[in-house]
Every structure is written in structure tokens, then in C-alpha cells.
Amino acid sequence: MFEYAPAPESRDIVHIRPSYGLFIDGEFTDAKETIKTIDPATEEVLAEVGSAGPEEVDLAVRAARTAFETVWGPMPGRERAKYLYRIARIIQERSRELAVLESLDNGKPIRESRDVDLPLVAAHFFYYAGWADKLAHAGYGTKPLGVAGQVIPWNFPLLMLAWKIAPALATGNTVVLKPAETTPLTALVFADICRQADLPPGVVNIITGAGETGRLLVSHDGIDKVAFTGSTEVGRQIARSVAGTSKRLTLELGGKAANVVFDDAPLDQAVEGIVNGIFFNQGQVCCAGSRLLVQEPVAEEVLARLRTRMATLRVGDPLDKNTDIGAINSAVQLQRIRDLSEVGEQEGAERWAPPCELPEKGFWFPPTVFTGVSQAHRIAREEIFGPVLSVLTFRTPEEAIEKANNTPYGLSAGVWSEKGSRILWAAQRLRAGVVWANTFNTFDPASPFGGYQESGFGREGGRHGLEAYLEH
Amino acid sequence: MVPTFTLPQLPGVDQVGAEERAARLATRSIKTTAKAQAIDLAITMVDLTTLEGADTPGKVRALCAKAAHPGGDAPRVAAVCVYPDLVATAVRALHGTGIGVASVATAFPSGRAPLEAKLIDTRLAVEDGATEIDMVIDRGAFLSGDLQKVYDEIVAIKSECRQAHLKVILETGELVTYDNVRKASWLAMLAGADFIKTSTGKVSPAATLPVTLVMLEAVRDFRAEQGRQVGVKAAGGIRTAKDAIRYLVLVNETAGPDWLTPQWFRLGASSLLNDLLMQRQKLSTGAYSGPDYVTLD
Numbered sequence: 140m141f142e143y144a145p146a147p148e149s150r151d152i153v154h155i156r157p158s159y160g161l162f163i164d165g166e167f168t169d170a171k172e173t174i175k176t177i178d179p180a181t182e183e184v185l186a187e188v189g190s191a192g193p194e195e196v197d198l199a200v201r202a203a204r205t206a207f208e209t210v211w212g213p214m215p216g217r218e219r220a221k222y223l224y225r226i227a228r229i230i231q232e233r234s235r236e237l238a239v240l241e242s243l244d245n246g247k248p249i250r251e252s253r254d255v256d257l258p259l260v261a262a263h264f265f266y267y268a269g270w271a272d273k274l275a276h277a278g279y280g281t282k283p284l285g286v287a288g289q290v291i292p293w294n295f296p297l298l299m300l301a302w303k304i305a306p307a308l309a310t311g312n313t314v315v316l317k318p319a320e321t322t323p324l325t326a327l328v329f330a331d332i333c334r335q336a337d338l339p340p341g342v343v344n345i346i347t348g349a350g351e352t353g354r355l356l357v358s359h360d361g362i363d364k365v366a367f368t369g370s371t372e373v374g375r376q377i378a379r380s381v382a383g384t385s386k387r388l389t390l391e392l393g394g395k396a397a398n399v400v401f402d403d404a405p406l407d408q409a410v411e412g413i414v415n416g417i418f419f420n421q422g423q424v425c426c427a428g429s430r431l432l433v434q435e436p437v438a439e440e441v442l443a444r445l446r447t448r449m450a451t452l453r454v455g456d457p458l459d460k461n462t463d464i465g466a467i468n469s470a471v472q473l474q475r476i477r478d479l480s481e482v483g484e485q486e487g488a489e490r491w492a493p494p495c496e497l498p499e500k501g502f503w504f505p506p507t508v509f510t511g512v513s514q515a516h517r518i519a520r521e522e523i524f525g526p527v528l529s530v531l532t533f534r535t536p537e538e539a540i541e542k543a544n545n546t547p548y549g550l551s552a553g554v555w556s557e558k559g560s561r562i563l564w565a566a567q568r569l570r571a572g573v574v575w576a577n578t579f580n581t582f583d584p585a586s587p588f589g590g591y592q593e594s595g596f597g598r599e600g601g602r603h604g605l606e607a608y609l610e611h
Numbered sequence: 612m613v614p615t616f617t618l619p620q621l622p623g624v625d626q627v628g629a630e631e632r633a634a635r636l637a638t639r640s641i642k643t644t645a646k647a648q649a650i651d652l653a654i655t656m657v658d659l660t661t662l663e664g665a666d667t668p669g670k671v672r673a674l675c676a677k678a679a680h681p682g683g684d685a686p687r688v689a690a691v692c693v694y695p696d697l698v699a700t701a702v703r704a705l706h707g708t709g710i711g712v713a714s715v716a717t718a719f720p721s722g723r724a725p726l727e728a729k730l731i732d733t734r735l736a737v738e739d740g741a742t743e744i745d746m747v748i749d750r751g752a753f754l755s756g757d758l759q760k761v762y763d764e765i766v767a768i769k770s771e772c773r774q775a776h777l778k779v780i781l782e783t784g785e786l787v788t789y790d791n792v793r794k795a796s797w798l799a800m801l802a803g804a805d806f807i808k809t810s811t812g813k814v815s816p817a818a819t820l821p822v823t824l825v826m827l828e829a830v831r832d833f834r835a836e837q838g839r840q841v842g843v844k845a846a847g848g849i850r851t852a853k854d855a856i857r858y859l860v861l862v863n864e865t866a867g868p869d870w871l872t873p874q875w876f877r878l879g880a881s882s883l884l885n886d887l888l889m890q891r892q893k894l895s896t897g898a899y900s901g902p903d904y905v906t907l908d
Contacts, residue, residue, distance in 0.1 A: 140868055141645070141648065141649065141652070141859060141860075141863045141868060141871055142645060142648075143639065143640075143641060143645045144641075144642050144643045144644045144645035144646070145642075146640035146641070146642045250638065254638065403622075403623070404622065404623075405622055405623040405624055405625035405628065406622040407622070407624065407628075407629070407632075407828050408624070408625040408627075408628030408629060408632070411628055411631075411632050412628065451864045460638070460639075460640035461639055461640055557623040557625075577625050577627070577628060578627065578628065
């Protein structure tokens with residue numbers, strides 16, 4: 140046997156302070172109340188961060204308003220671009236530090252934070268820096284909205300920050316951003332990067348806290364725009380609170396994506412895509428390919444190959460460079476995954492996971508596949524947001540599309556086939572904001588991302604991502 | 612009578628996906644004890660090769676000495692690989708060492724000779740004591756669609772090999788597409804290959820990680836379907852210990868640990884051995900001693 144010795148990435152590069160304040164108007168200010176953030180792989184407390192209350196939210200919004208009116212709004216696009224380029228370069232320079240910190244606070248494997256998250260974060264800032272002085276050519280006007288209140292989730296903490304802040308700043312808006320309660324640390328280092336880049340005070344404000352802080356932010360009268368990524372349930376509450384105001388809203392919510400494998404698919408790569416679709420980031424991905432739809436003639440073969448492949452997945456220490464699957468982000472999330480998996484068994488689906496040792500401390504769930512799943516099962520309809528795949532079969536392409544679309548969500552979908560015409564045919568019929576062909580979970584800042592139905596509305600990324608931040 | 616063959620319907624290979632998978636596996640970090648284990652394993656898998664027009668008995672004897680005495684307590688390589696006319700020299704030089712003698716037969720590297728010539732080439736090498744024959748397939752026939760001709764030649768050469776193991780070189784750099792690589796792999800295995808081998812080393816690109824990935828998938832699937840295990844040899848362009856370890860990771864996570872022995876996986880190389888030996892010294896002493904401390908043969 141060829142056993143890989145532990146190859147941990149050093150955490151010496153990260154200096155976590157015992158406590159962090161709120162980043163308001165270019166300064167860190169202590170909050171009245173605090174919350175703790177932990178490493179989900181060890182349950183060790185990493186730091187204490189502020190929990191912004193009404194007064195602090197108000198201060199942050201006011202700082203953003205002042206910065207919008209006096210500095211950032213009037214600044215020519217080409218000048219804003221310089222700041223964004225500078226931020227992008229600093230992110231690249233500090234990418235190892237940020238990757239290690241992201242893995243510590245979130246639980247995701249360093250391989251992903253290093254090779255996926257951080258390169259995409261920098262790319263996003265570079266991409267929108269390029270738009271800042273070319274807004275007239277984008278077709279959505281050139282006038283910014285004002286102050287954006289942005290609330291982001293814990294699954295891709297820094298990447299979601301980039302998706303929110305980069306287009307907002309490029310278009311001349313200022314922001315108050317609230318990172319998720321369980322993953323605030325990289326956003327706080329980003330605040331430091333803003334200072335390092337000499338970004339004018341108040342243009343970016345980072346306020347930490349739990350759900351209540353988010354609620355205070357999105358319902359604050361002083362903001363012009365709400366951007367939220369997170370659960371459909373919270374998205375609904377936000378939509379209600381924004382209704383009847385002049386605030387603009389974009390929501391990027393849950394998903395239950397179908398990954399459709401036709402019998403003429405490149406099977407080895409399809410298996411790789413299935414693994415990447417559902418086990419990437421422990422399946423805690425809104426666009427995860429959580430429903431595998433496989434055509435009956437190849438179903439057995441695909442499942443056999445998938446099981447073989449899953450047995451090679453390495454679960455464990457997120458900072459080990461050879462880890463494929465890290466820790467679940469929180470105890471709450473782990474419980475949800477466990478509950479829904481039990482429902483899957485109770486409803487008669489067959490559960491399988493490769494033998495793998497899980498660490499005793501921390502929040503862990505093995506890569507799991509359910510076979511014999513039908514559309515009626517809850518695990519085929521509800522978002523699990525964990526490393527749990529539900530496998531369904533189909534007989535004809537029409538049936539595949541019907542099943543794929545039979546969901547209240549519509550964020551992403553995957554199609555696997557060697558036949559180009561079939562891919563185009565399927566892509567036209569799948570009701571999903573993103574359709575991947577012979578790949579899955581592939582991202583690029585130039586490509587718009589967003590959902591249908593209960594997966595939300597508005598697009599982030601690409602030229603389309605500018606629209607939500609411009610008056611037109 | 613030569614049996615006719617039919618190639619089973621094989622799933623396509625998506626180029627982007629295969630290359631992404633190989634690139635991702637190349638990021639595995641093999642350190643400390645795992646690295647030491649991998650380096651020793653890689654040494655035992657080396658087919659130490661010299662295939663030059665300028666080869667002489669003297670050069671081959673020197674290479675054989677290197678194979679038998681790699682230095683220190685390093686393990687021995689699997690085989691020495693030479694042209695057919697130098698097989699006898701290598702056999703004499705390696706007598707009693709347990710190291711195999713592989714020979715490239717069948718009008719290597721182009722394979723552009725009449726079948727009779729290829730058969731004689733093979734027969735003479737085997738008669739001189741070659742324990743392994745590395746043949747090349749007829750890429751012209753393959754690319755023109757005459758798979759039967761390619762198959763028949765492999766079957767014919769295989770029967771000339773008698774006890775010697777047959778490695779079938781696909782020359783993937785000339786087959787170009789991964790679909791072709793998969794097809795040629797299956798064809799060679801159905802025709803009786805004991806090993807399938809990426810390249811001659813005379814065409815660029817020679818061995819690459821994605822090509823080897825596709826071939827490892829082929830031997831894995833072939834055993835699952837037909838019950839016979841076939842080995843894989845990656846040859847050409849593998850120069851550093853780091854490269855070699857990447858191939859071992861690929862084997863480990865694609866075909867599986869069953870293939871991680873010199874019986875089922877080989878690395879065809881010339882300069883690789885010295886880098887493996889240098890890295891081995893570095894691991895045991897903690898310092899690089901430099902190229903003058905490994906022998907040049």
C-alpha cells in the first residue's frame with residue numbers, strides 16, 4: 140500500500156488576533172457584544188468577533204453614505220479601477236495566508252481554498268476592475284445606486300465577498316457587508332487589505348454578527364440595494380422586508396441541481412464531474428449537483444465507477460494538502476445533513492458510503508450516495524447542503540429534462556454527453572441559471588451566475604453582474 | 612488461424628476532463644516517509660534504457676553495471692532496455708542479478724518494416740535471451756482505420772515472444788486523441804499484450820500524465836471485464852523524482868494499489884534513475900550531495 144504521509148500546510152503564515160472589532164469608516168471599532176468563531180475541524184475557538192447591534196449598523200451605513208456622496212460616487216471610473224486592481228494584487232500576494240485562514244474558519248480543504256477560492260477571488264476583482272471605466276459600454280447606464288447592504292453565506296466566505304464587493308465598487312457604490320456568523324475571519328482580513336490598498340474610509344464597511352445583524356442591515360432605511368446569498372428561507376424574509384421600499388434586491392438562494400448523465404457520456408470524466416459536483420466543498424454549495432440523473436443503460440456502470448472513485452476520496456484535516464473532503468462548517472449544518480440522510484433511509488432509499496475514518500472532534504460527514512431514489516423522496520426535493528448524492532434514473536432524454544426541471548429550484552444543471560446536438564438540446568430546455576456541459580462547478584468571473592424560481596433572481600458575474608448595481 | 616476481434620463499445624474520453632483530473636492528481640503532496648517509500652518503489656520500476664544509434668557493447672555493459680549497482684543500499688531496477696543486437700551483451704552483463712533484459716523489437720521506433728522483418732527481429736531478440744519485448748504498433752494502419760491489421764501483428768509478435776513478456780508501445784504522441792489511446796489500449800490488450808506502453812521516447816510528446824491516466828483506466832476496466840491484469844509502462848520524458856512520484860500517485864488512485872509493483876507498472880527512462888538516487892540520498896542525509904556523487908553511465 141502507498142500511504143500518503145501527512146502533508147499539512149503550515150498555519151504559521153496566519154496571525155489570528157484574539158478579538159476583532161467591526162470595520163467601520165476605515166477603522167476597527169470594538170462592538171458592544173461579541174460572538175466566537177471556531178475551527179469546525181477541531182471545535183477550537185479561533186477568535187472573538189463583534190456582533191453589530193442597531194447603533195453600529197447605523198454607523199456603518201452612515202459611513203458608507205458619506206463615502207458614497209463625497210468620494211467614491213464622484214470618483215471617475217478609471218480611478219476606482221486603480222483601487223480594485225490594487226486590491227486584486229494584494230489578494231494574490233496574501234493568497235496563502237487567506238487560503239489557510241479560510242480553511243481554518245470554514246473547514247474546507249486547503250487544496251480547494253488554495254486552488255479554487257483564492258484564484259477566483261483575485262480574478263473577480265481583476266475582472267470588475269476592468270469594467271469600472273467602461274460602464275458606458277455595458278448597456279446598463281453608468282449611475283450607481285448608492286449604498287449596498289450585502290449579506291453573504293459561510294460556504295465560500297471570501298469568494299462570496301468578492302462576488303458582492305467587486306461589482307458594487309466598480310460601479311461606484313459603497314458597501315456594508317455582513318459575513319456569515321461562522322466564517323467572519325477572511326472578511327476581516329479583507330478589511331485590512333482595504334486599508335493596505337488605501338481605499339478611502341467608508342467605501343467598504345464590514346460588520347460581523349449573526350442573523351439579527353443581517354436583518355438590521357437589510358431593513359435599514361439608509362441603504363439603496365440589498366444583495367443576499369444564502370438560504371431560500373432567509374431570502375423570503377428579506378424579500379418581505381424589502382417589499383414596498385425603493386430598495387433594489389438580488390437574491391442567490393438554494394438549489395437542487397440535476398447532473399444528467401446520458402448513455403453516450405464520457406463515463407470516467409462524468410464520474411469525476413459527479414464527484415466534483417457533490418463533494419466539492421463537502422457539498423455545501425448552492426449549485427451542487429445533488430441529484431444525479433443517469434440513463435438506465437449505463438446506470439450500473441456509472442454507479443460502480445462512482446463507488447470505486449469515492450473510495451479514493453480522502454476525508455480529514457482541512458489543512459492537509461492531500462485532503463479531498465474537509466469538515467462540515469457547523470454543528471447545526473451537520474445535524475441537518477444527518478437528519479435528512481436518516482429521512483432518506485426511512486423513505487426507502489439505499490445508503491452507501493465508503494469506509495472512512497472520521498476524526499473524533501469536529502463536524503464530519505462521510506461522502507454518501509443514495510440509490511433507488513425517486514422524485515417523491517425528500518432527499519430528491521430538499522436541499523441537503525452536504526456531501527450526500529441522490530441517484531435517480533431515466534429512460535429517454537425527454538424524461539431526463541422533465542425530472543431535472545421538476546423542482547422548485549433552478550440554479551444549475553449539468554449535462555454529460557459526447558453528442559454536441561444533445562447537449563445544446565438539453566441546455567435549452569433545462570430551467571437553470573447555469574448549465575454545465577461535460578463539466579460541473581466550473582466558475583469564471585466573466586460568466587453570469589444566478590437562479591430561476593426559488594433559487595433567486597438577479598445575476599452575479601460577467602457584464603450581467605453590473606446591472607444590479609446601476610440605475611437604469 | 613488468426614482470431615478476428617471486435618472492439619467493445621468504449622465510452623469516449625473528454626479531453627478537458629481527463630487533463631483536469633491528471634493535473635489535480637499532480638498536486639498531491641508526497642512527503643517524508645511516503646516520499647522515501649515512493650522513491651524506492653520508483654527505482655524498482657525503472658526500465659533503465661539506452662536506445663541510441665551510438666550504443667556500443669561498452670555503453671550497454673556500463674548501463675548494466677549501473678543497474679546492478681545503483682549505489683548504497685538502493686534497490687535494483689526492474690530491467691535494462693536495449694536494441695535487439697545488444698541483447699546478448701546485456702544478458703551476459705546481467706547474468707545472476709535477477710534484472711530483466713527488455714528489447715525494443717519490430718523495427719523500433721517507426722515500425723515501418725514488413726511483418727516478416729518484425730517477426731525475425733523479435734525472434735532473434737528472444738533467442739538472445741530478452742525477457743521482455745517492447746514492440747511498436749503500426750500507427751499508420753491504426754490511423755487509416757485498419758485495426759484488424761494492428762491486431763493481427765500484435766498476435767503474431769506475441770506468438771514469437773514465447774516466455775518473454777510483450778509490451779505493446781502505442782506511441783500515443785502519434786495517436787494524438789485520448790479516444791485513440793483508449794481504443795488502441797483495448798486493442799492491444801485483446802491481442803494479448805502483457806503490458807501497454809505509452810511511447811518510444813523518439814516522438815514528442817512522449818509519456819504524459821493524462822495519456823497514462825487513460826491507459827490506467829483501460830487496464831482497470833479490462834481486468835474488471837475480462838479478468839486479466841495487464842501492466843502499464845510510461846516511457847519518455849520522465850526525468851525527475853517528482854515526475855516519477857506523480858506517476859505513482861496516478862497509478863495508486865486510478866488503477867489502484869494492485870498495479871503498484873514492478874510486475875504491473877514500469878517507468879521507461881534513462882536519466883530518471885540518477886535523480887531518484889540523488890533524492891534518496893537527500894532524504895537519508897538531509898543534504899544534496901550533488902551530481903558528482905551519483906555515477907554517470
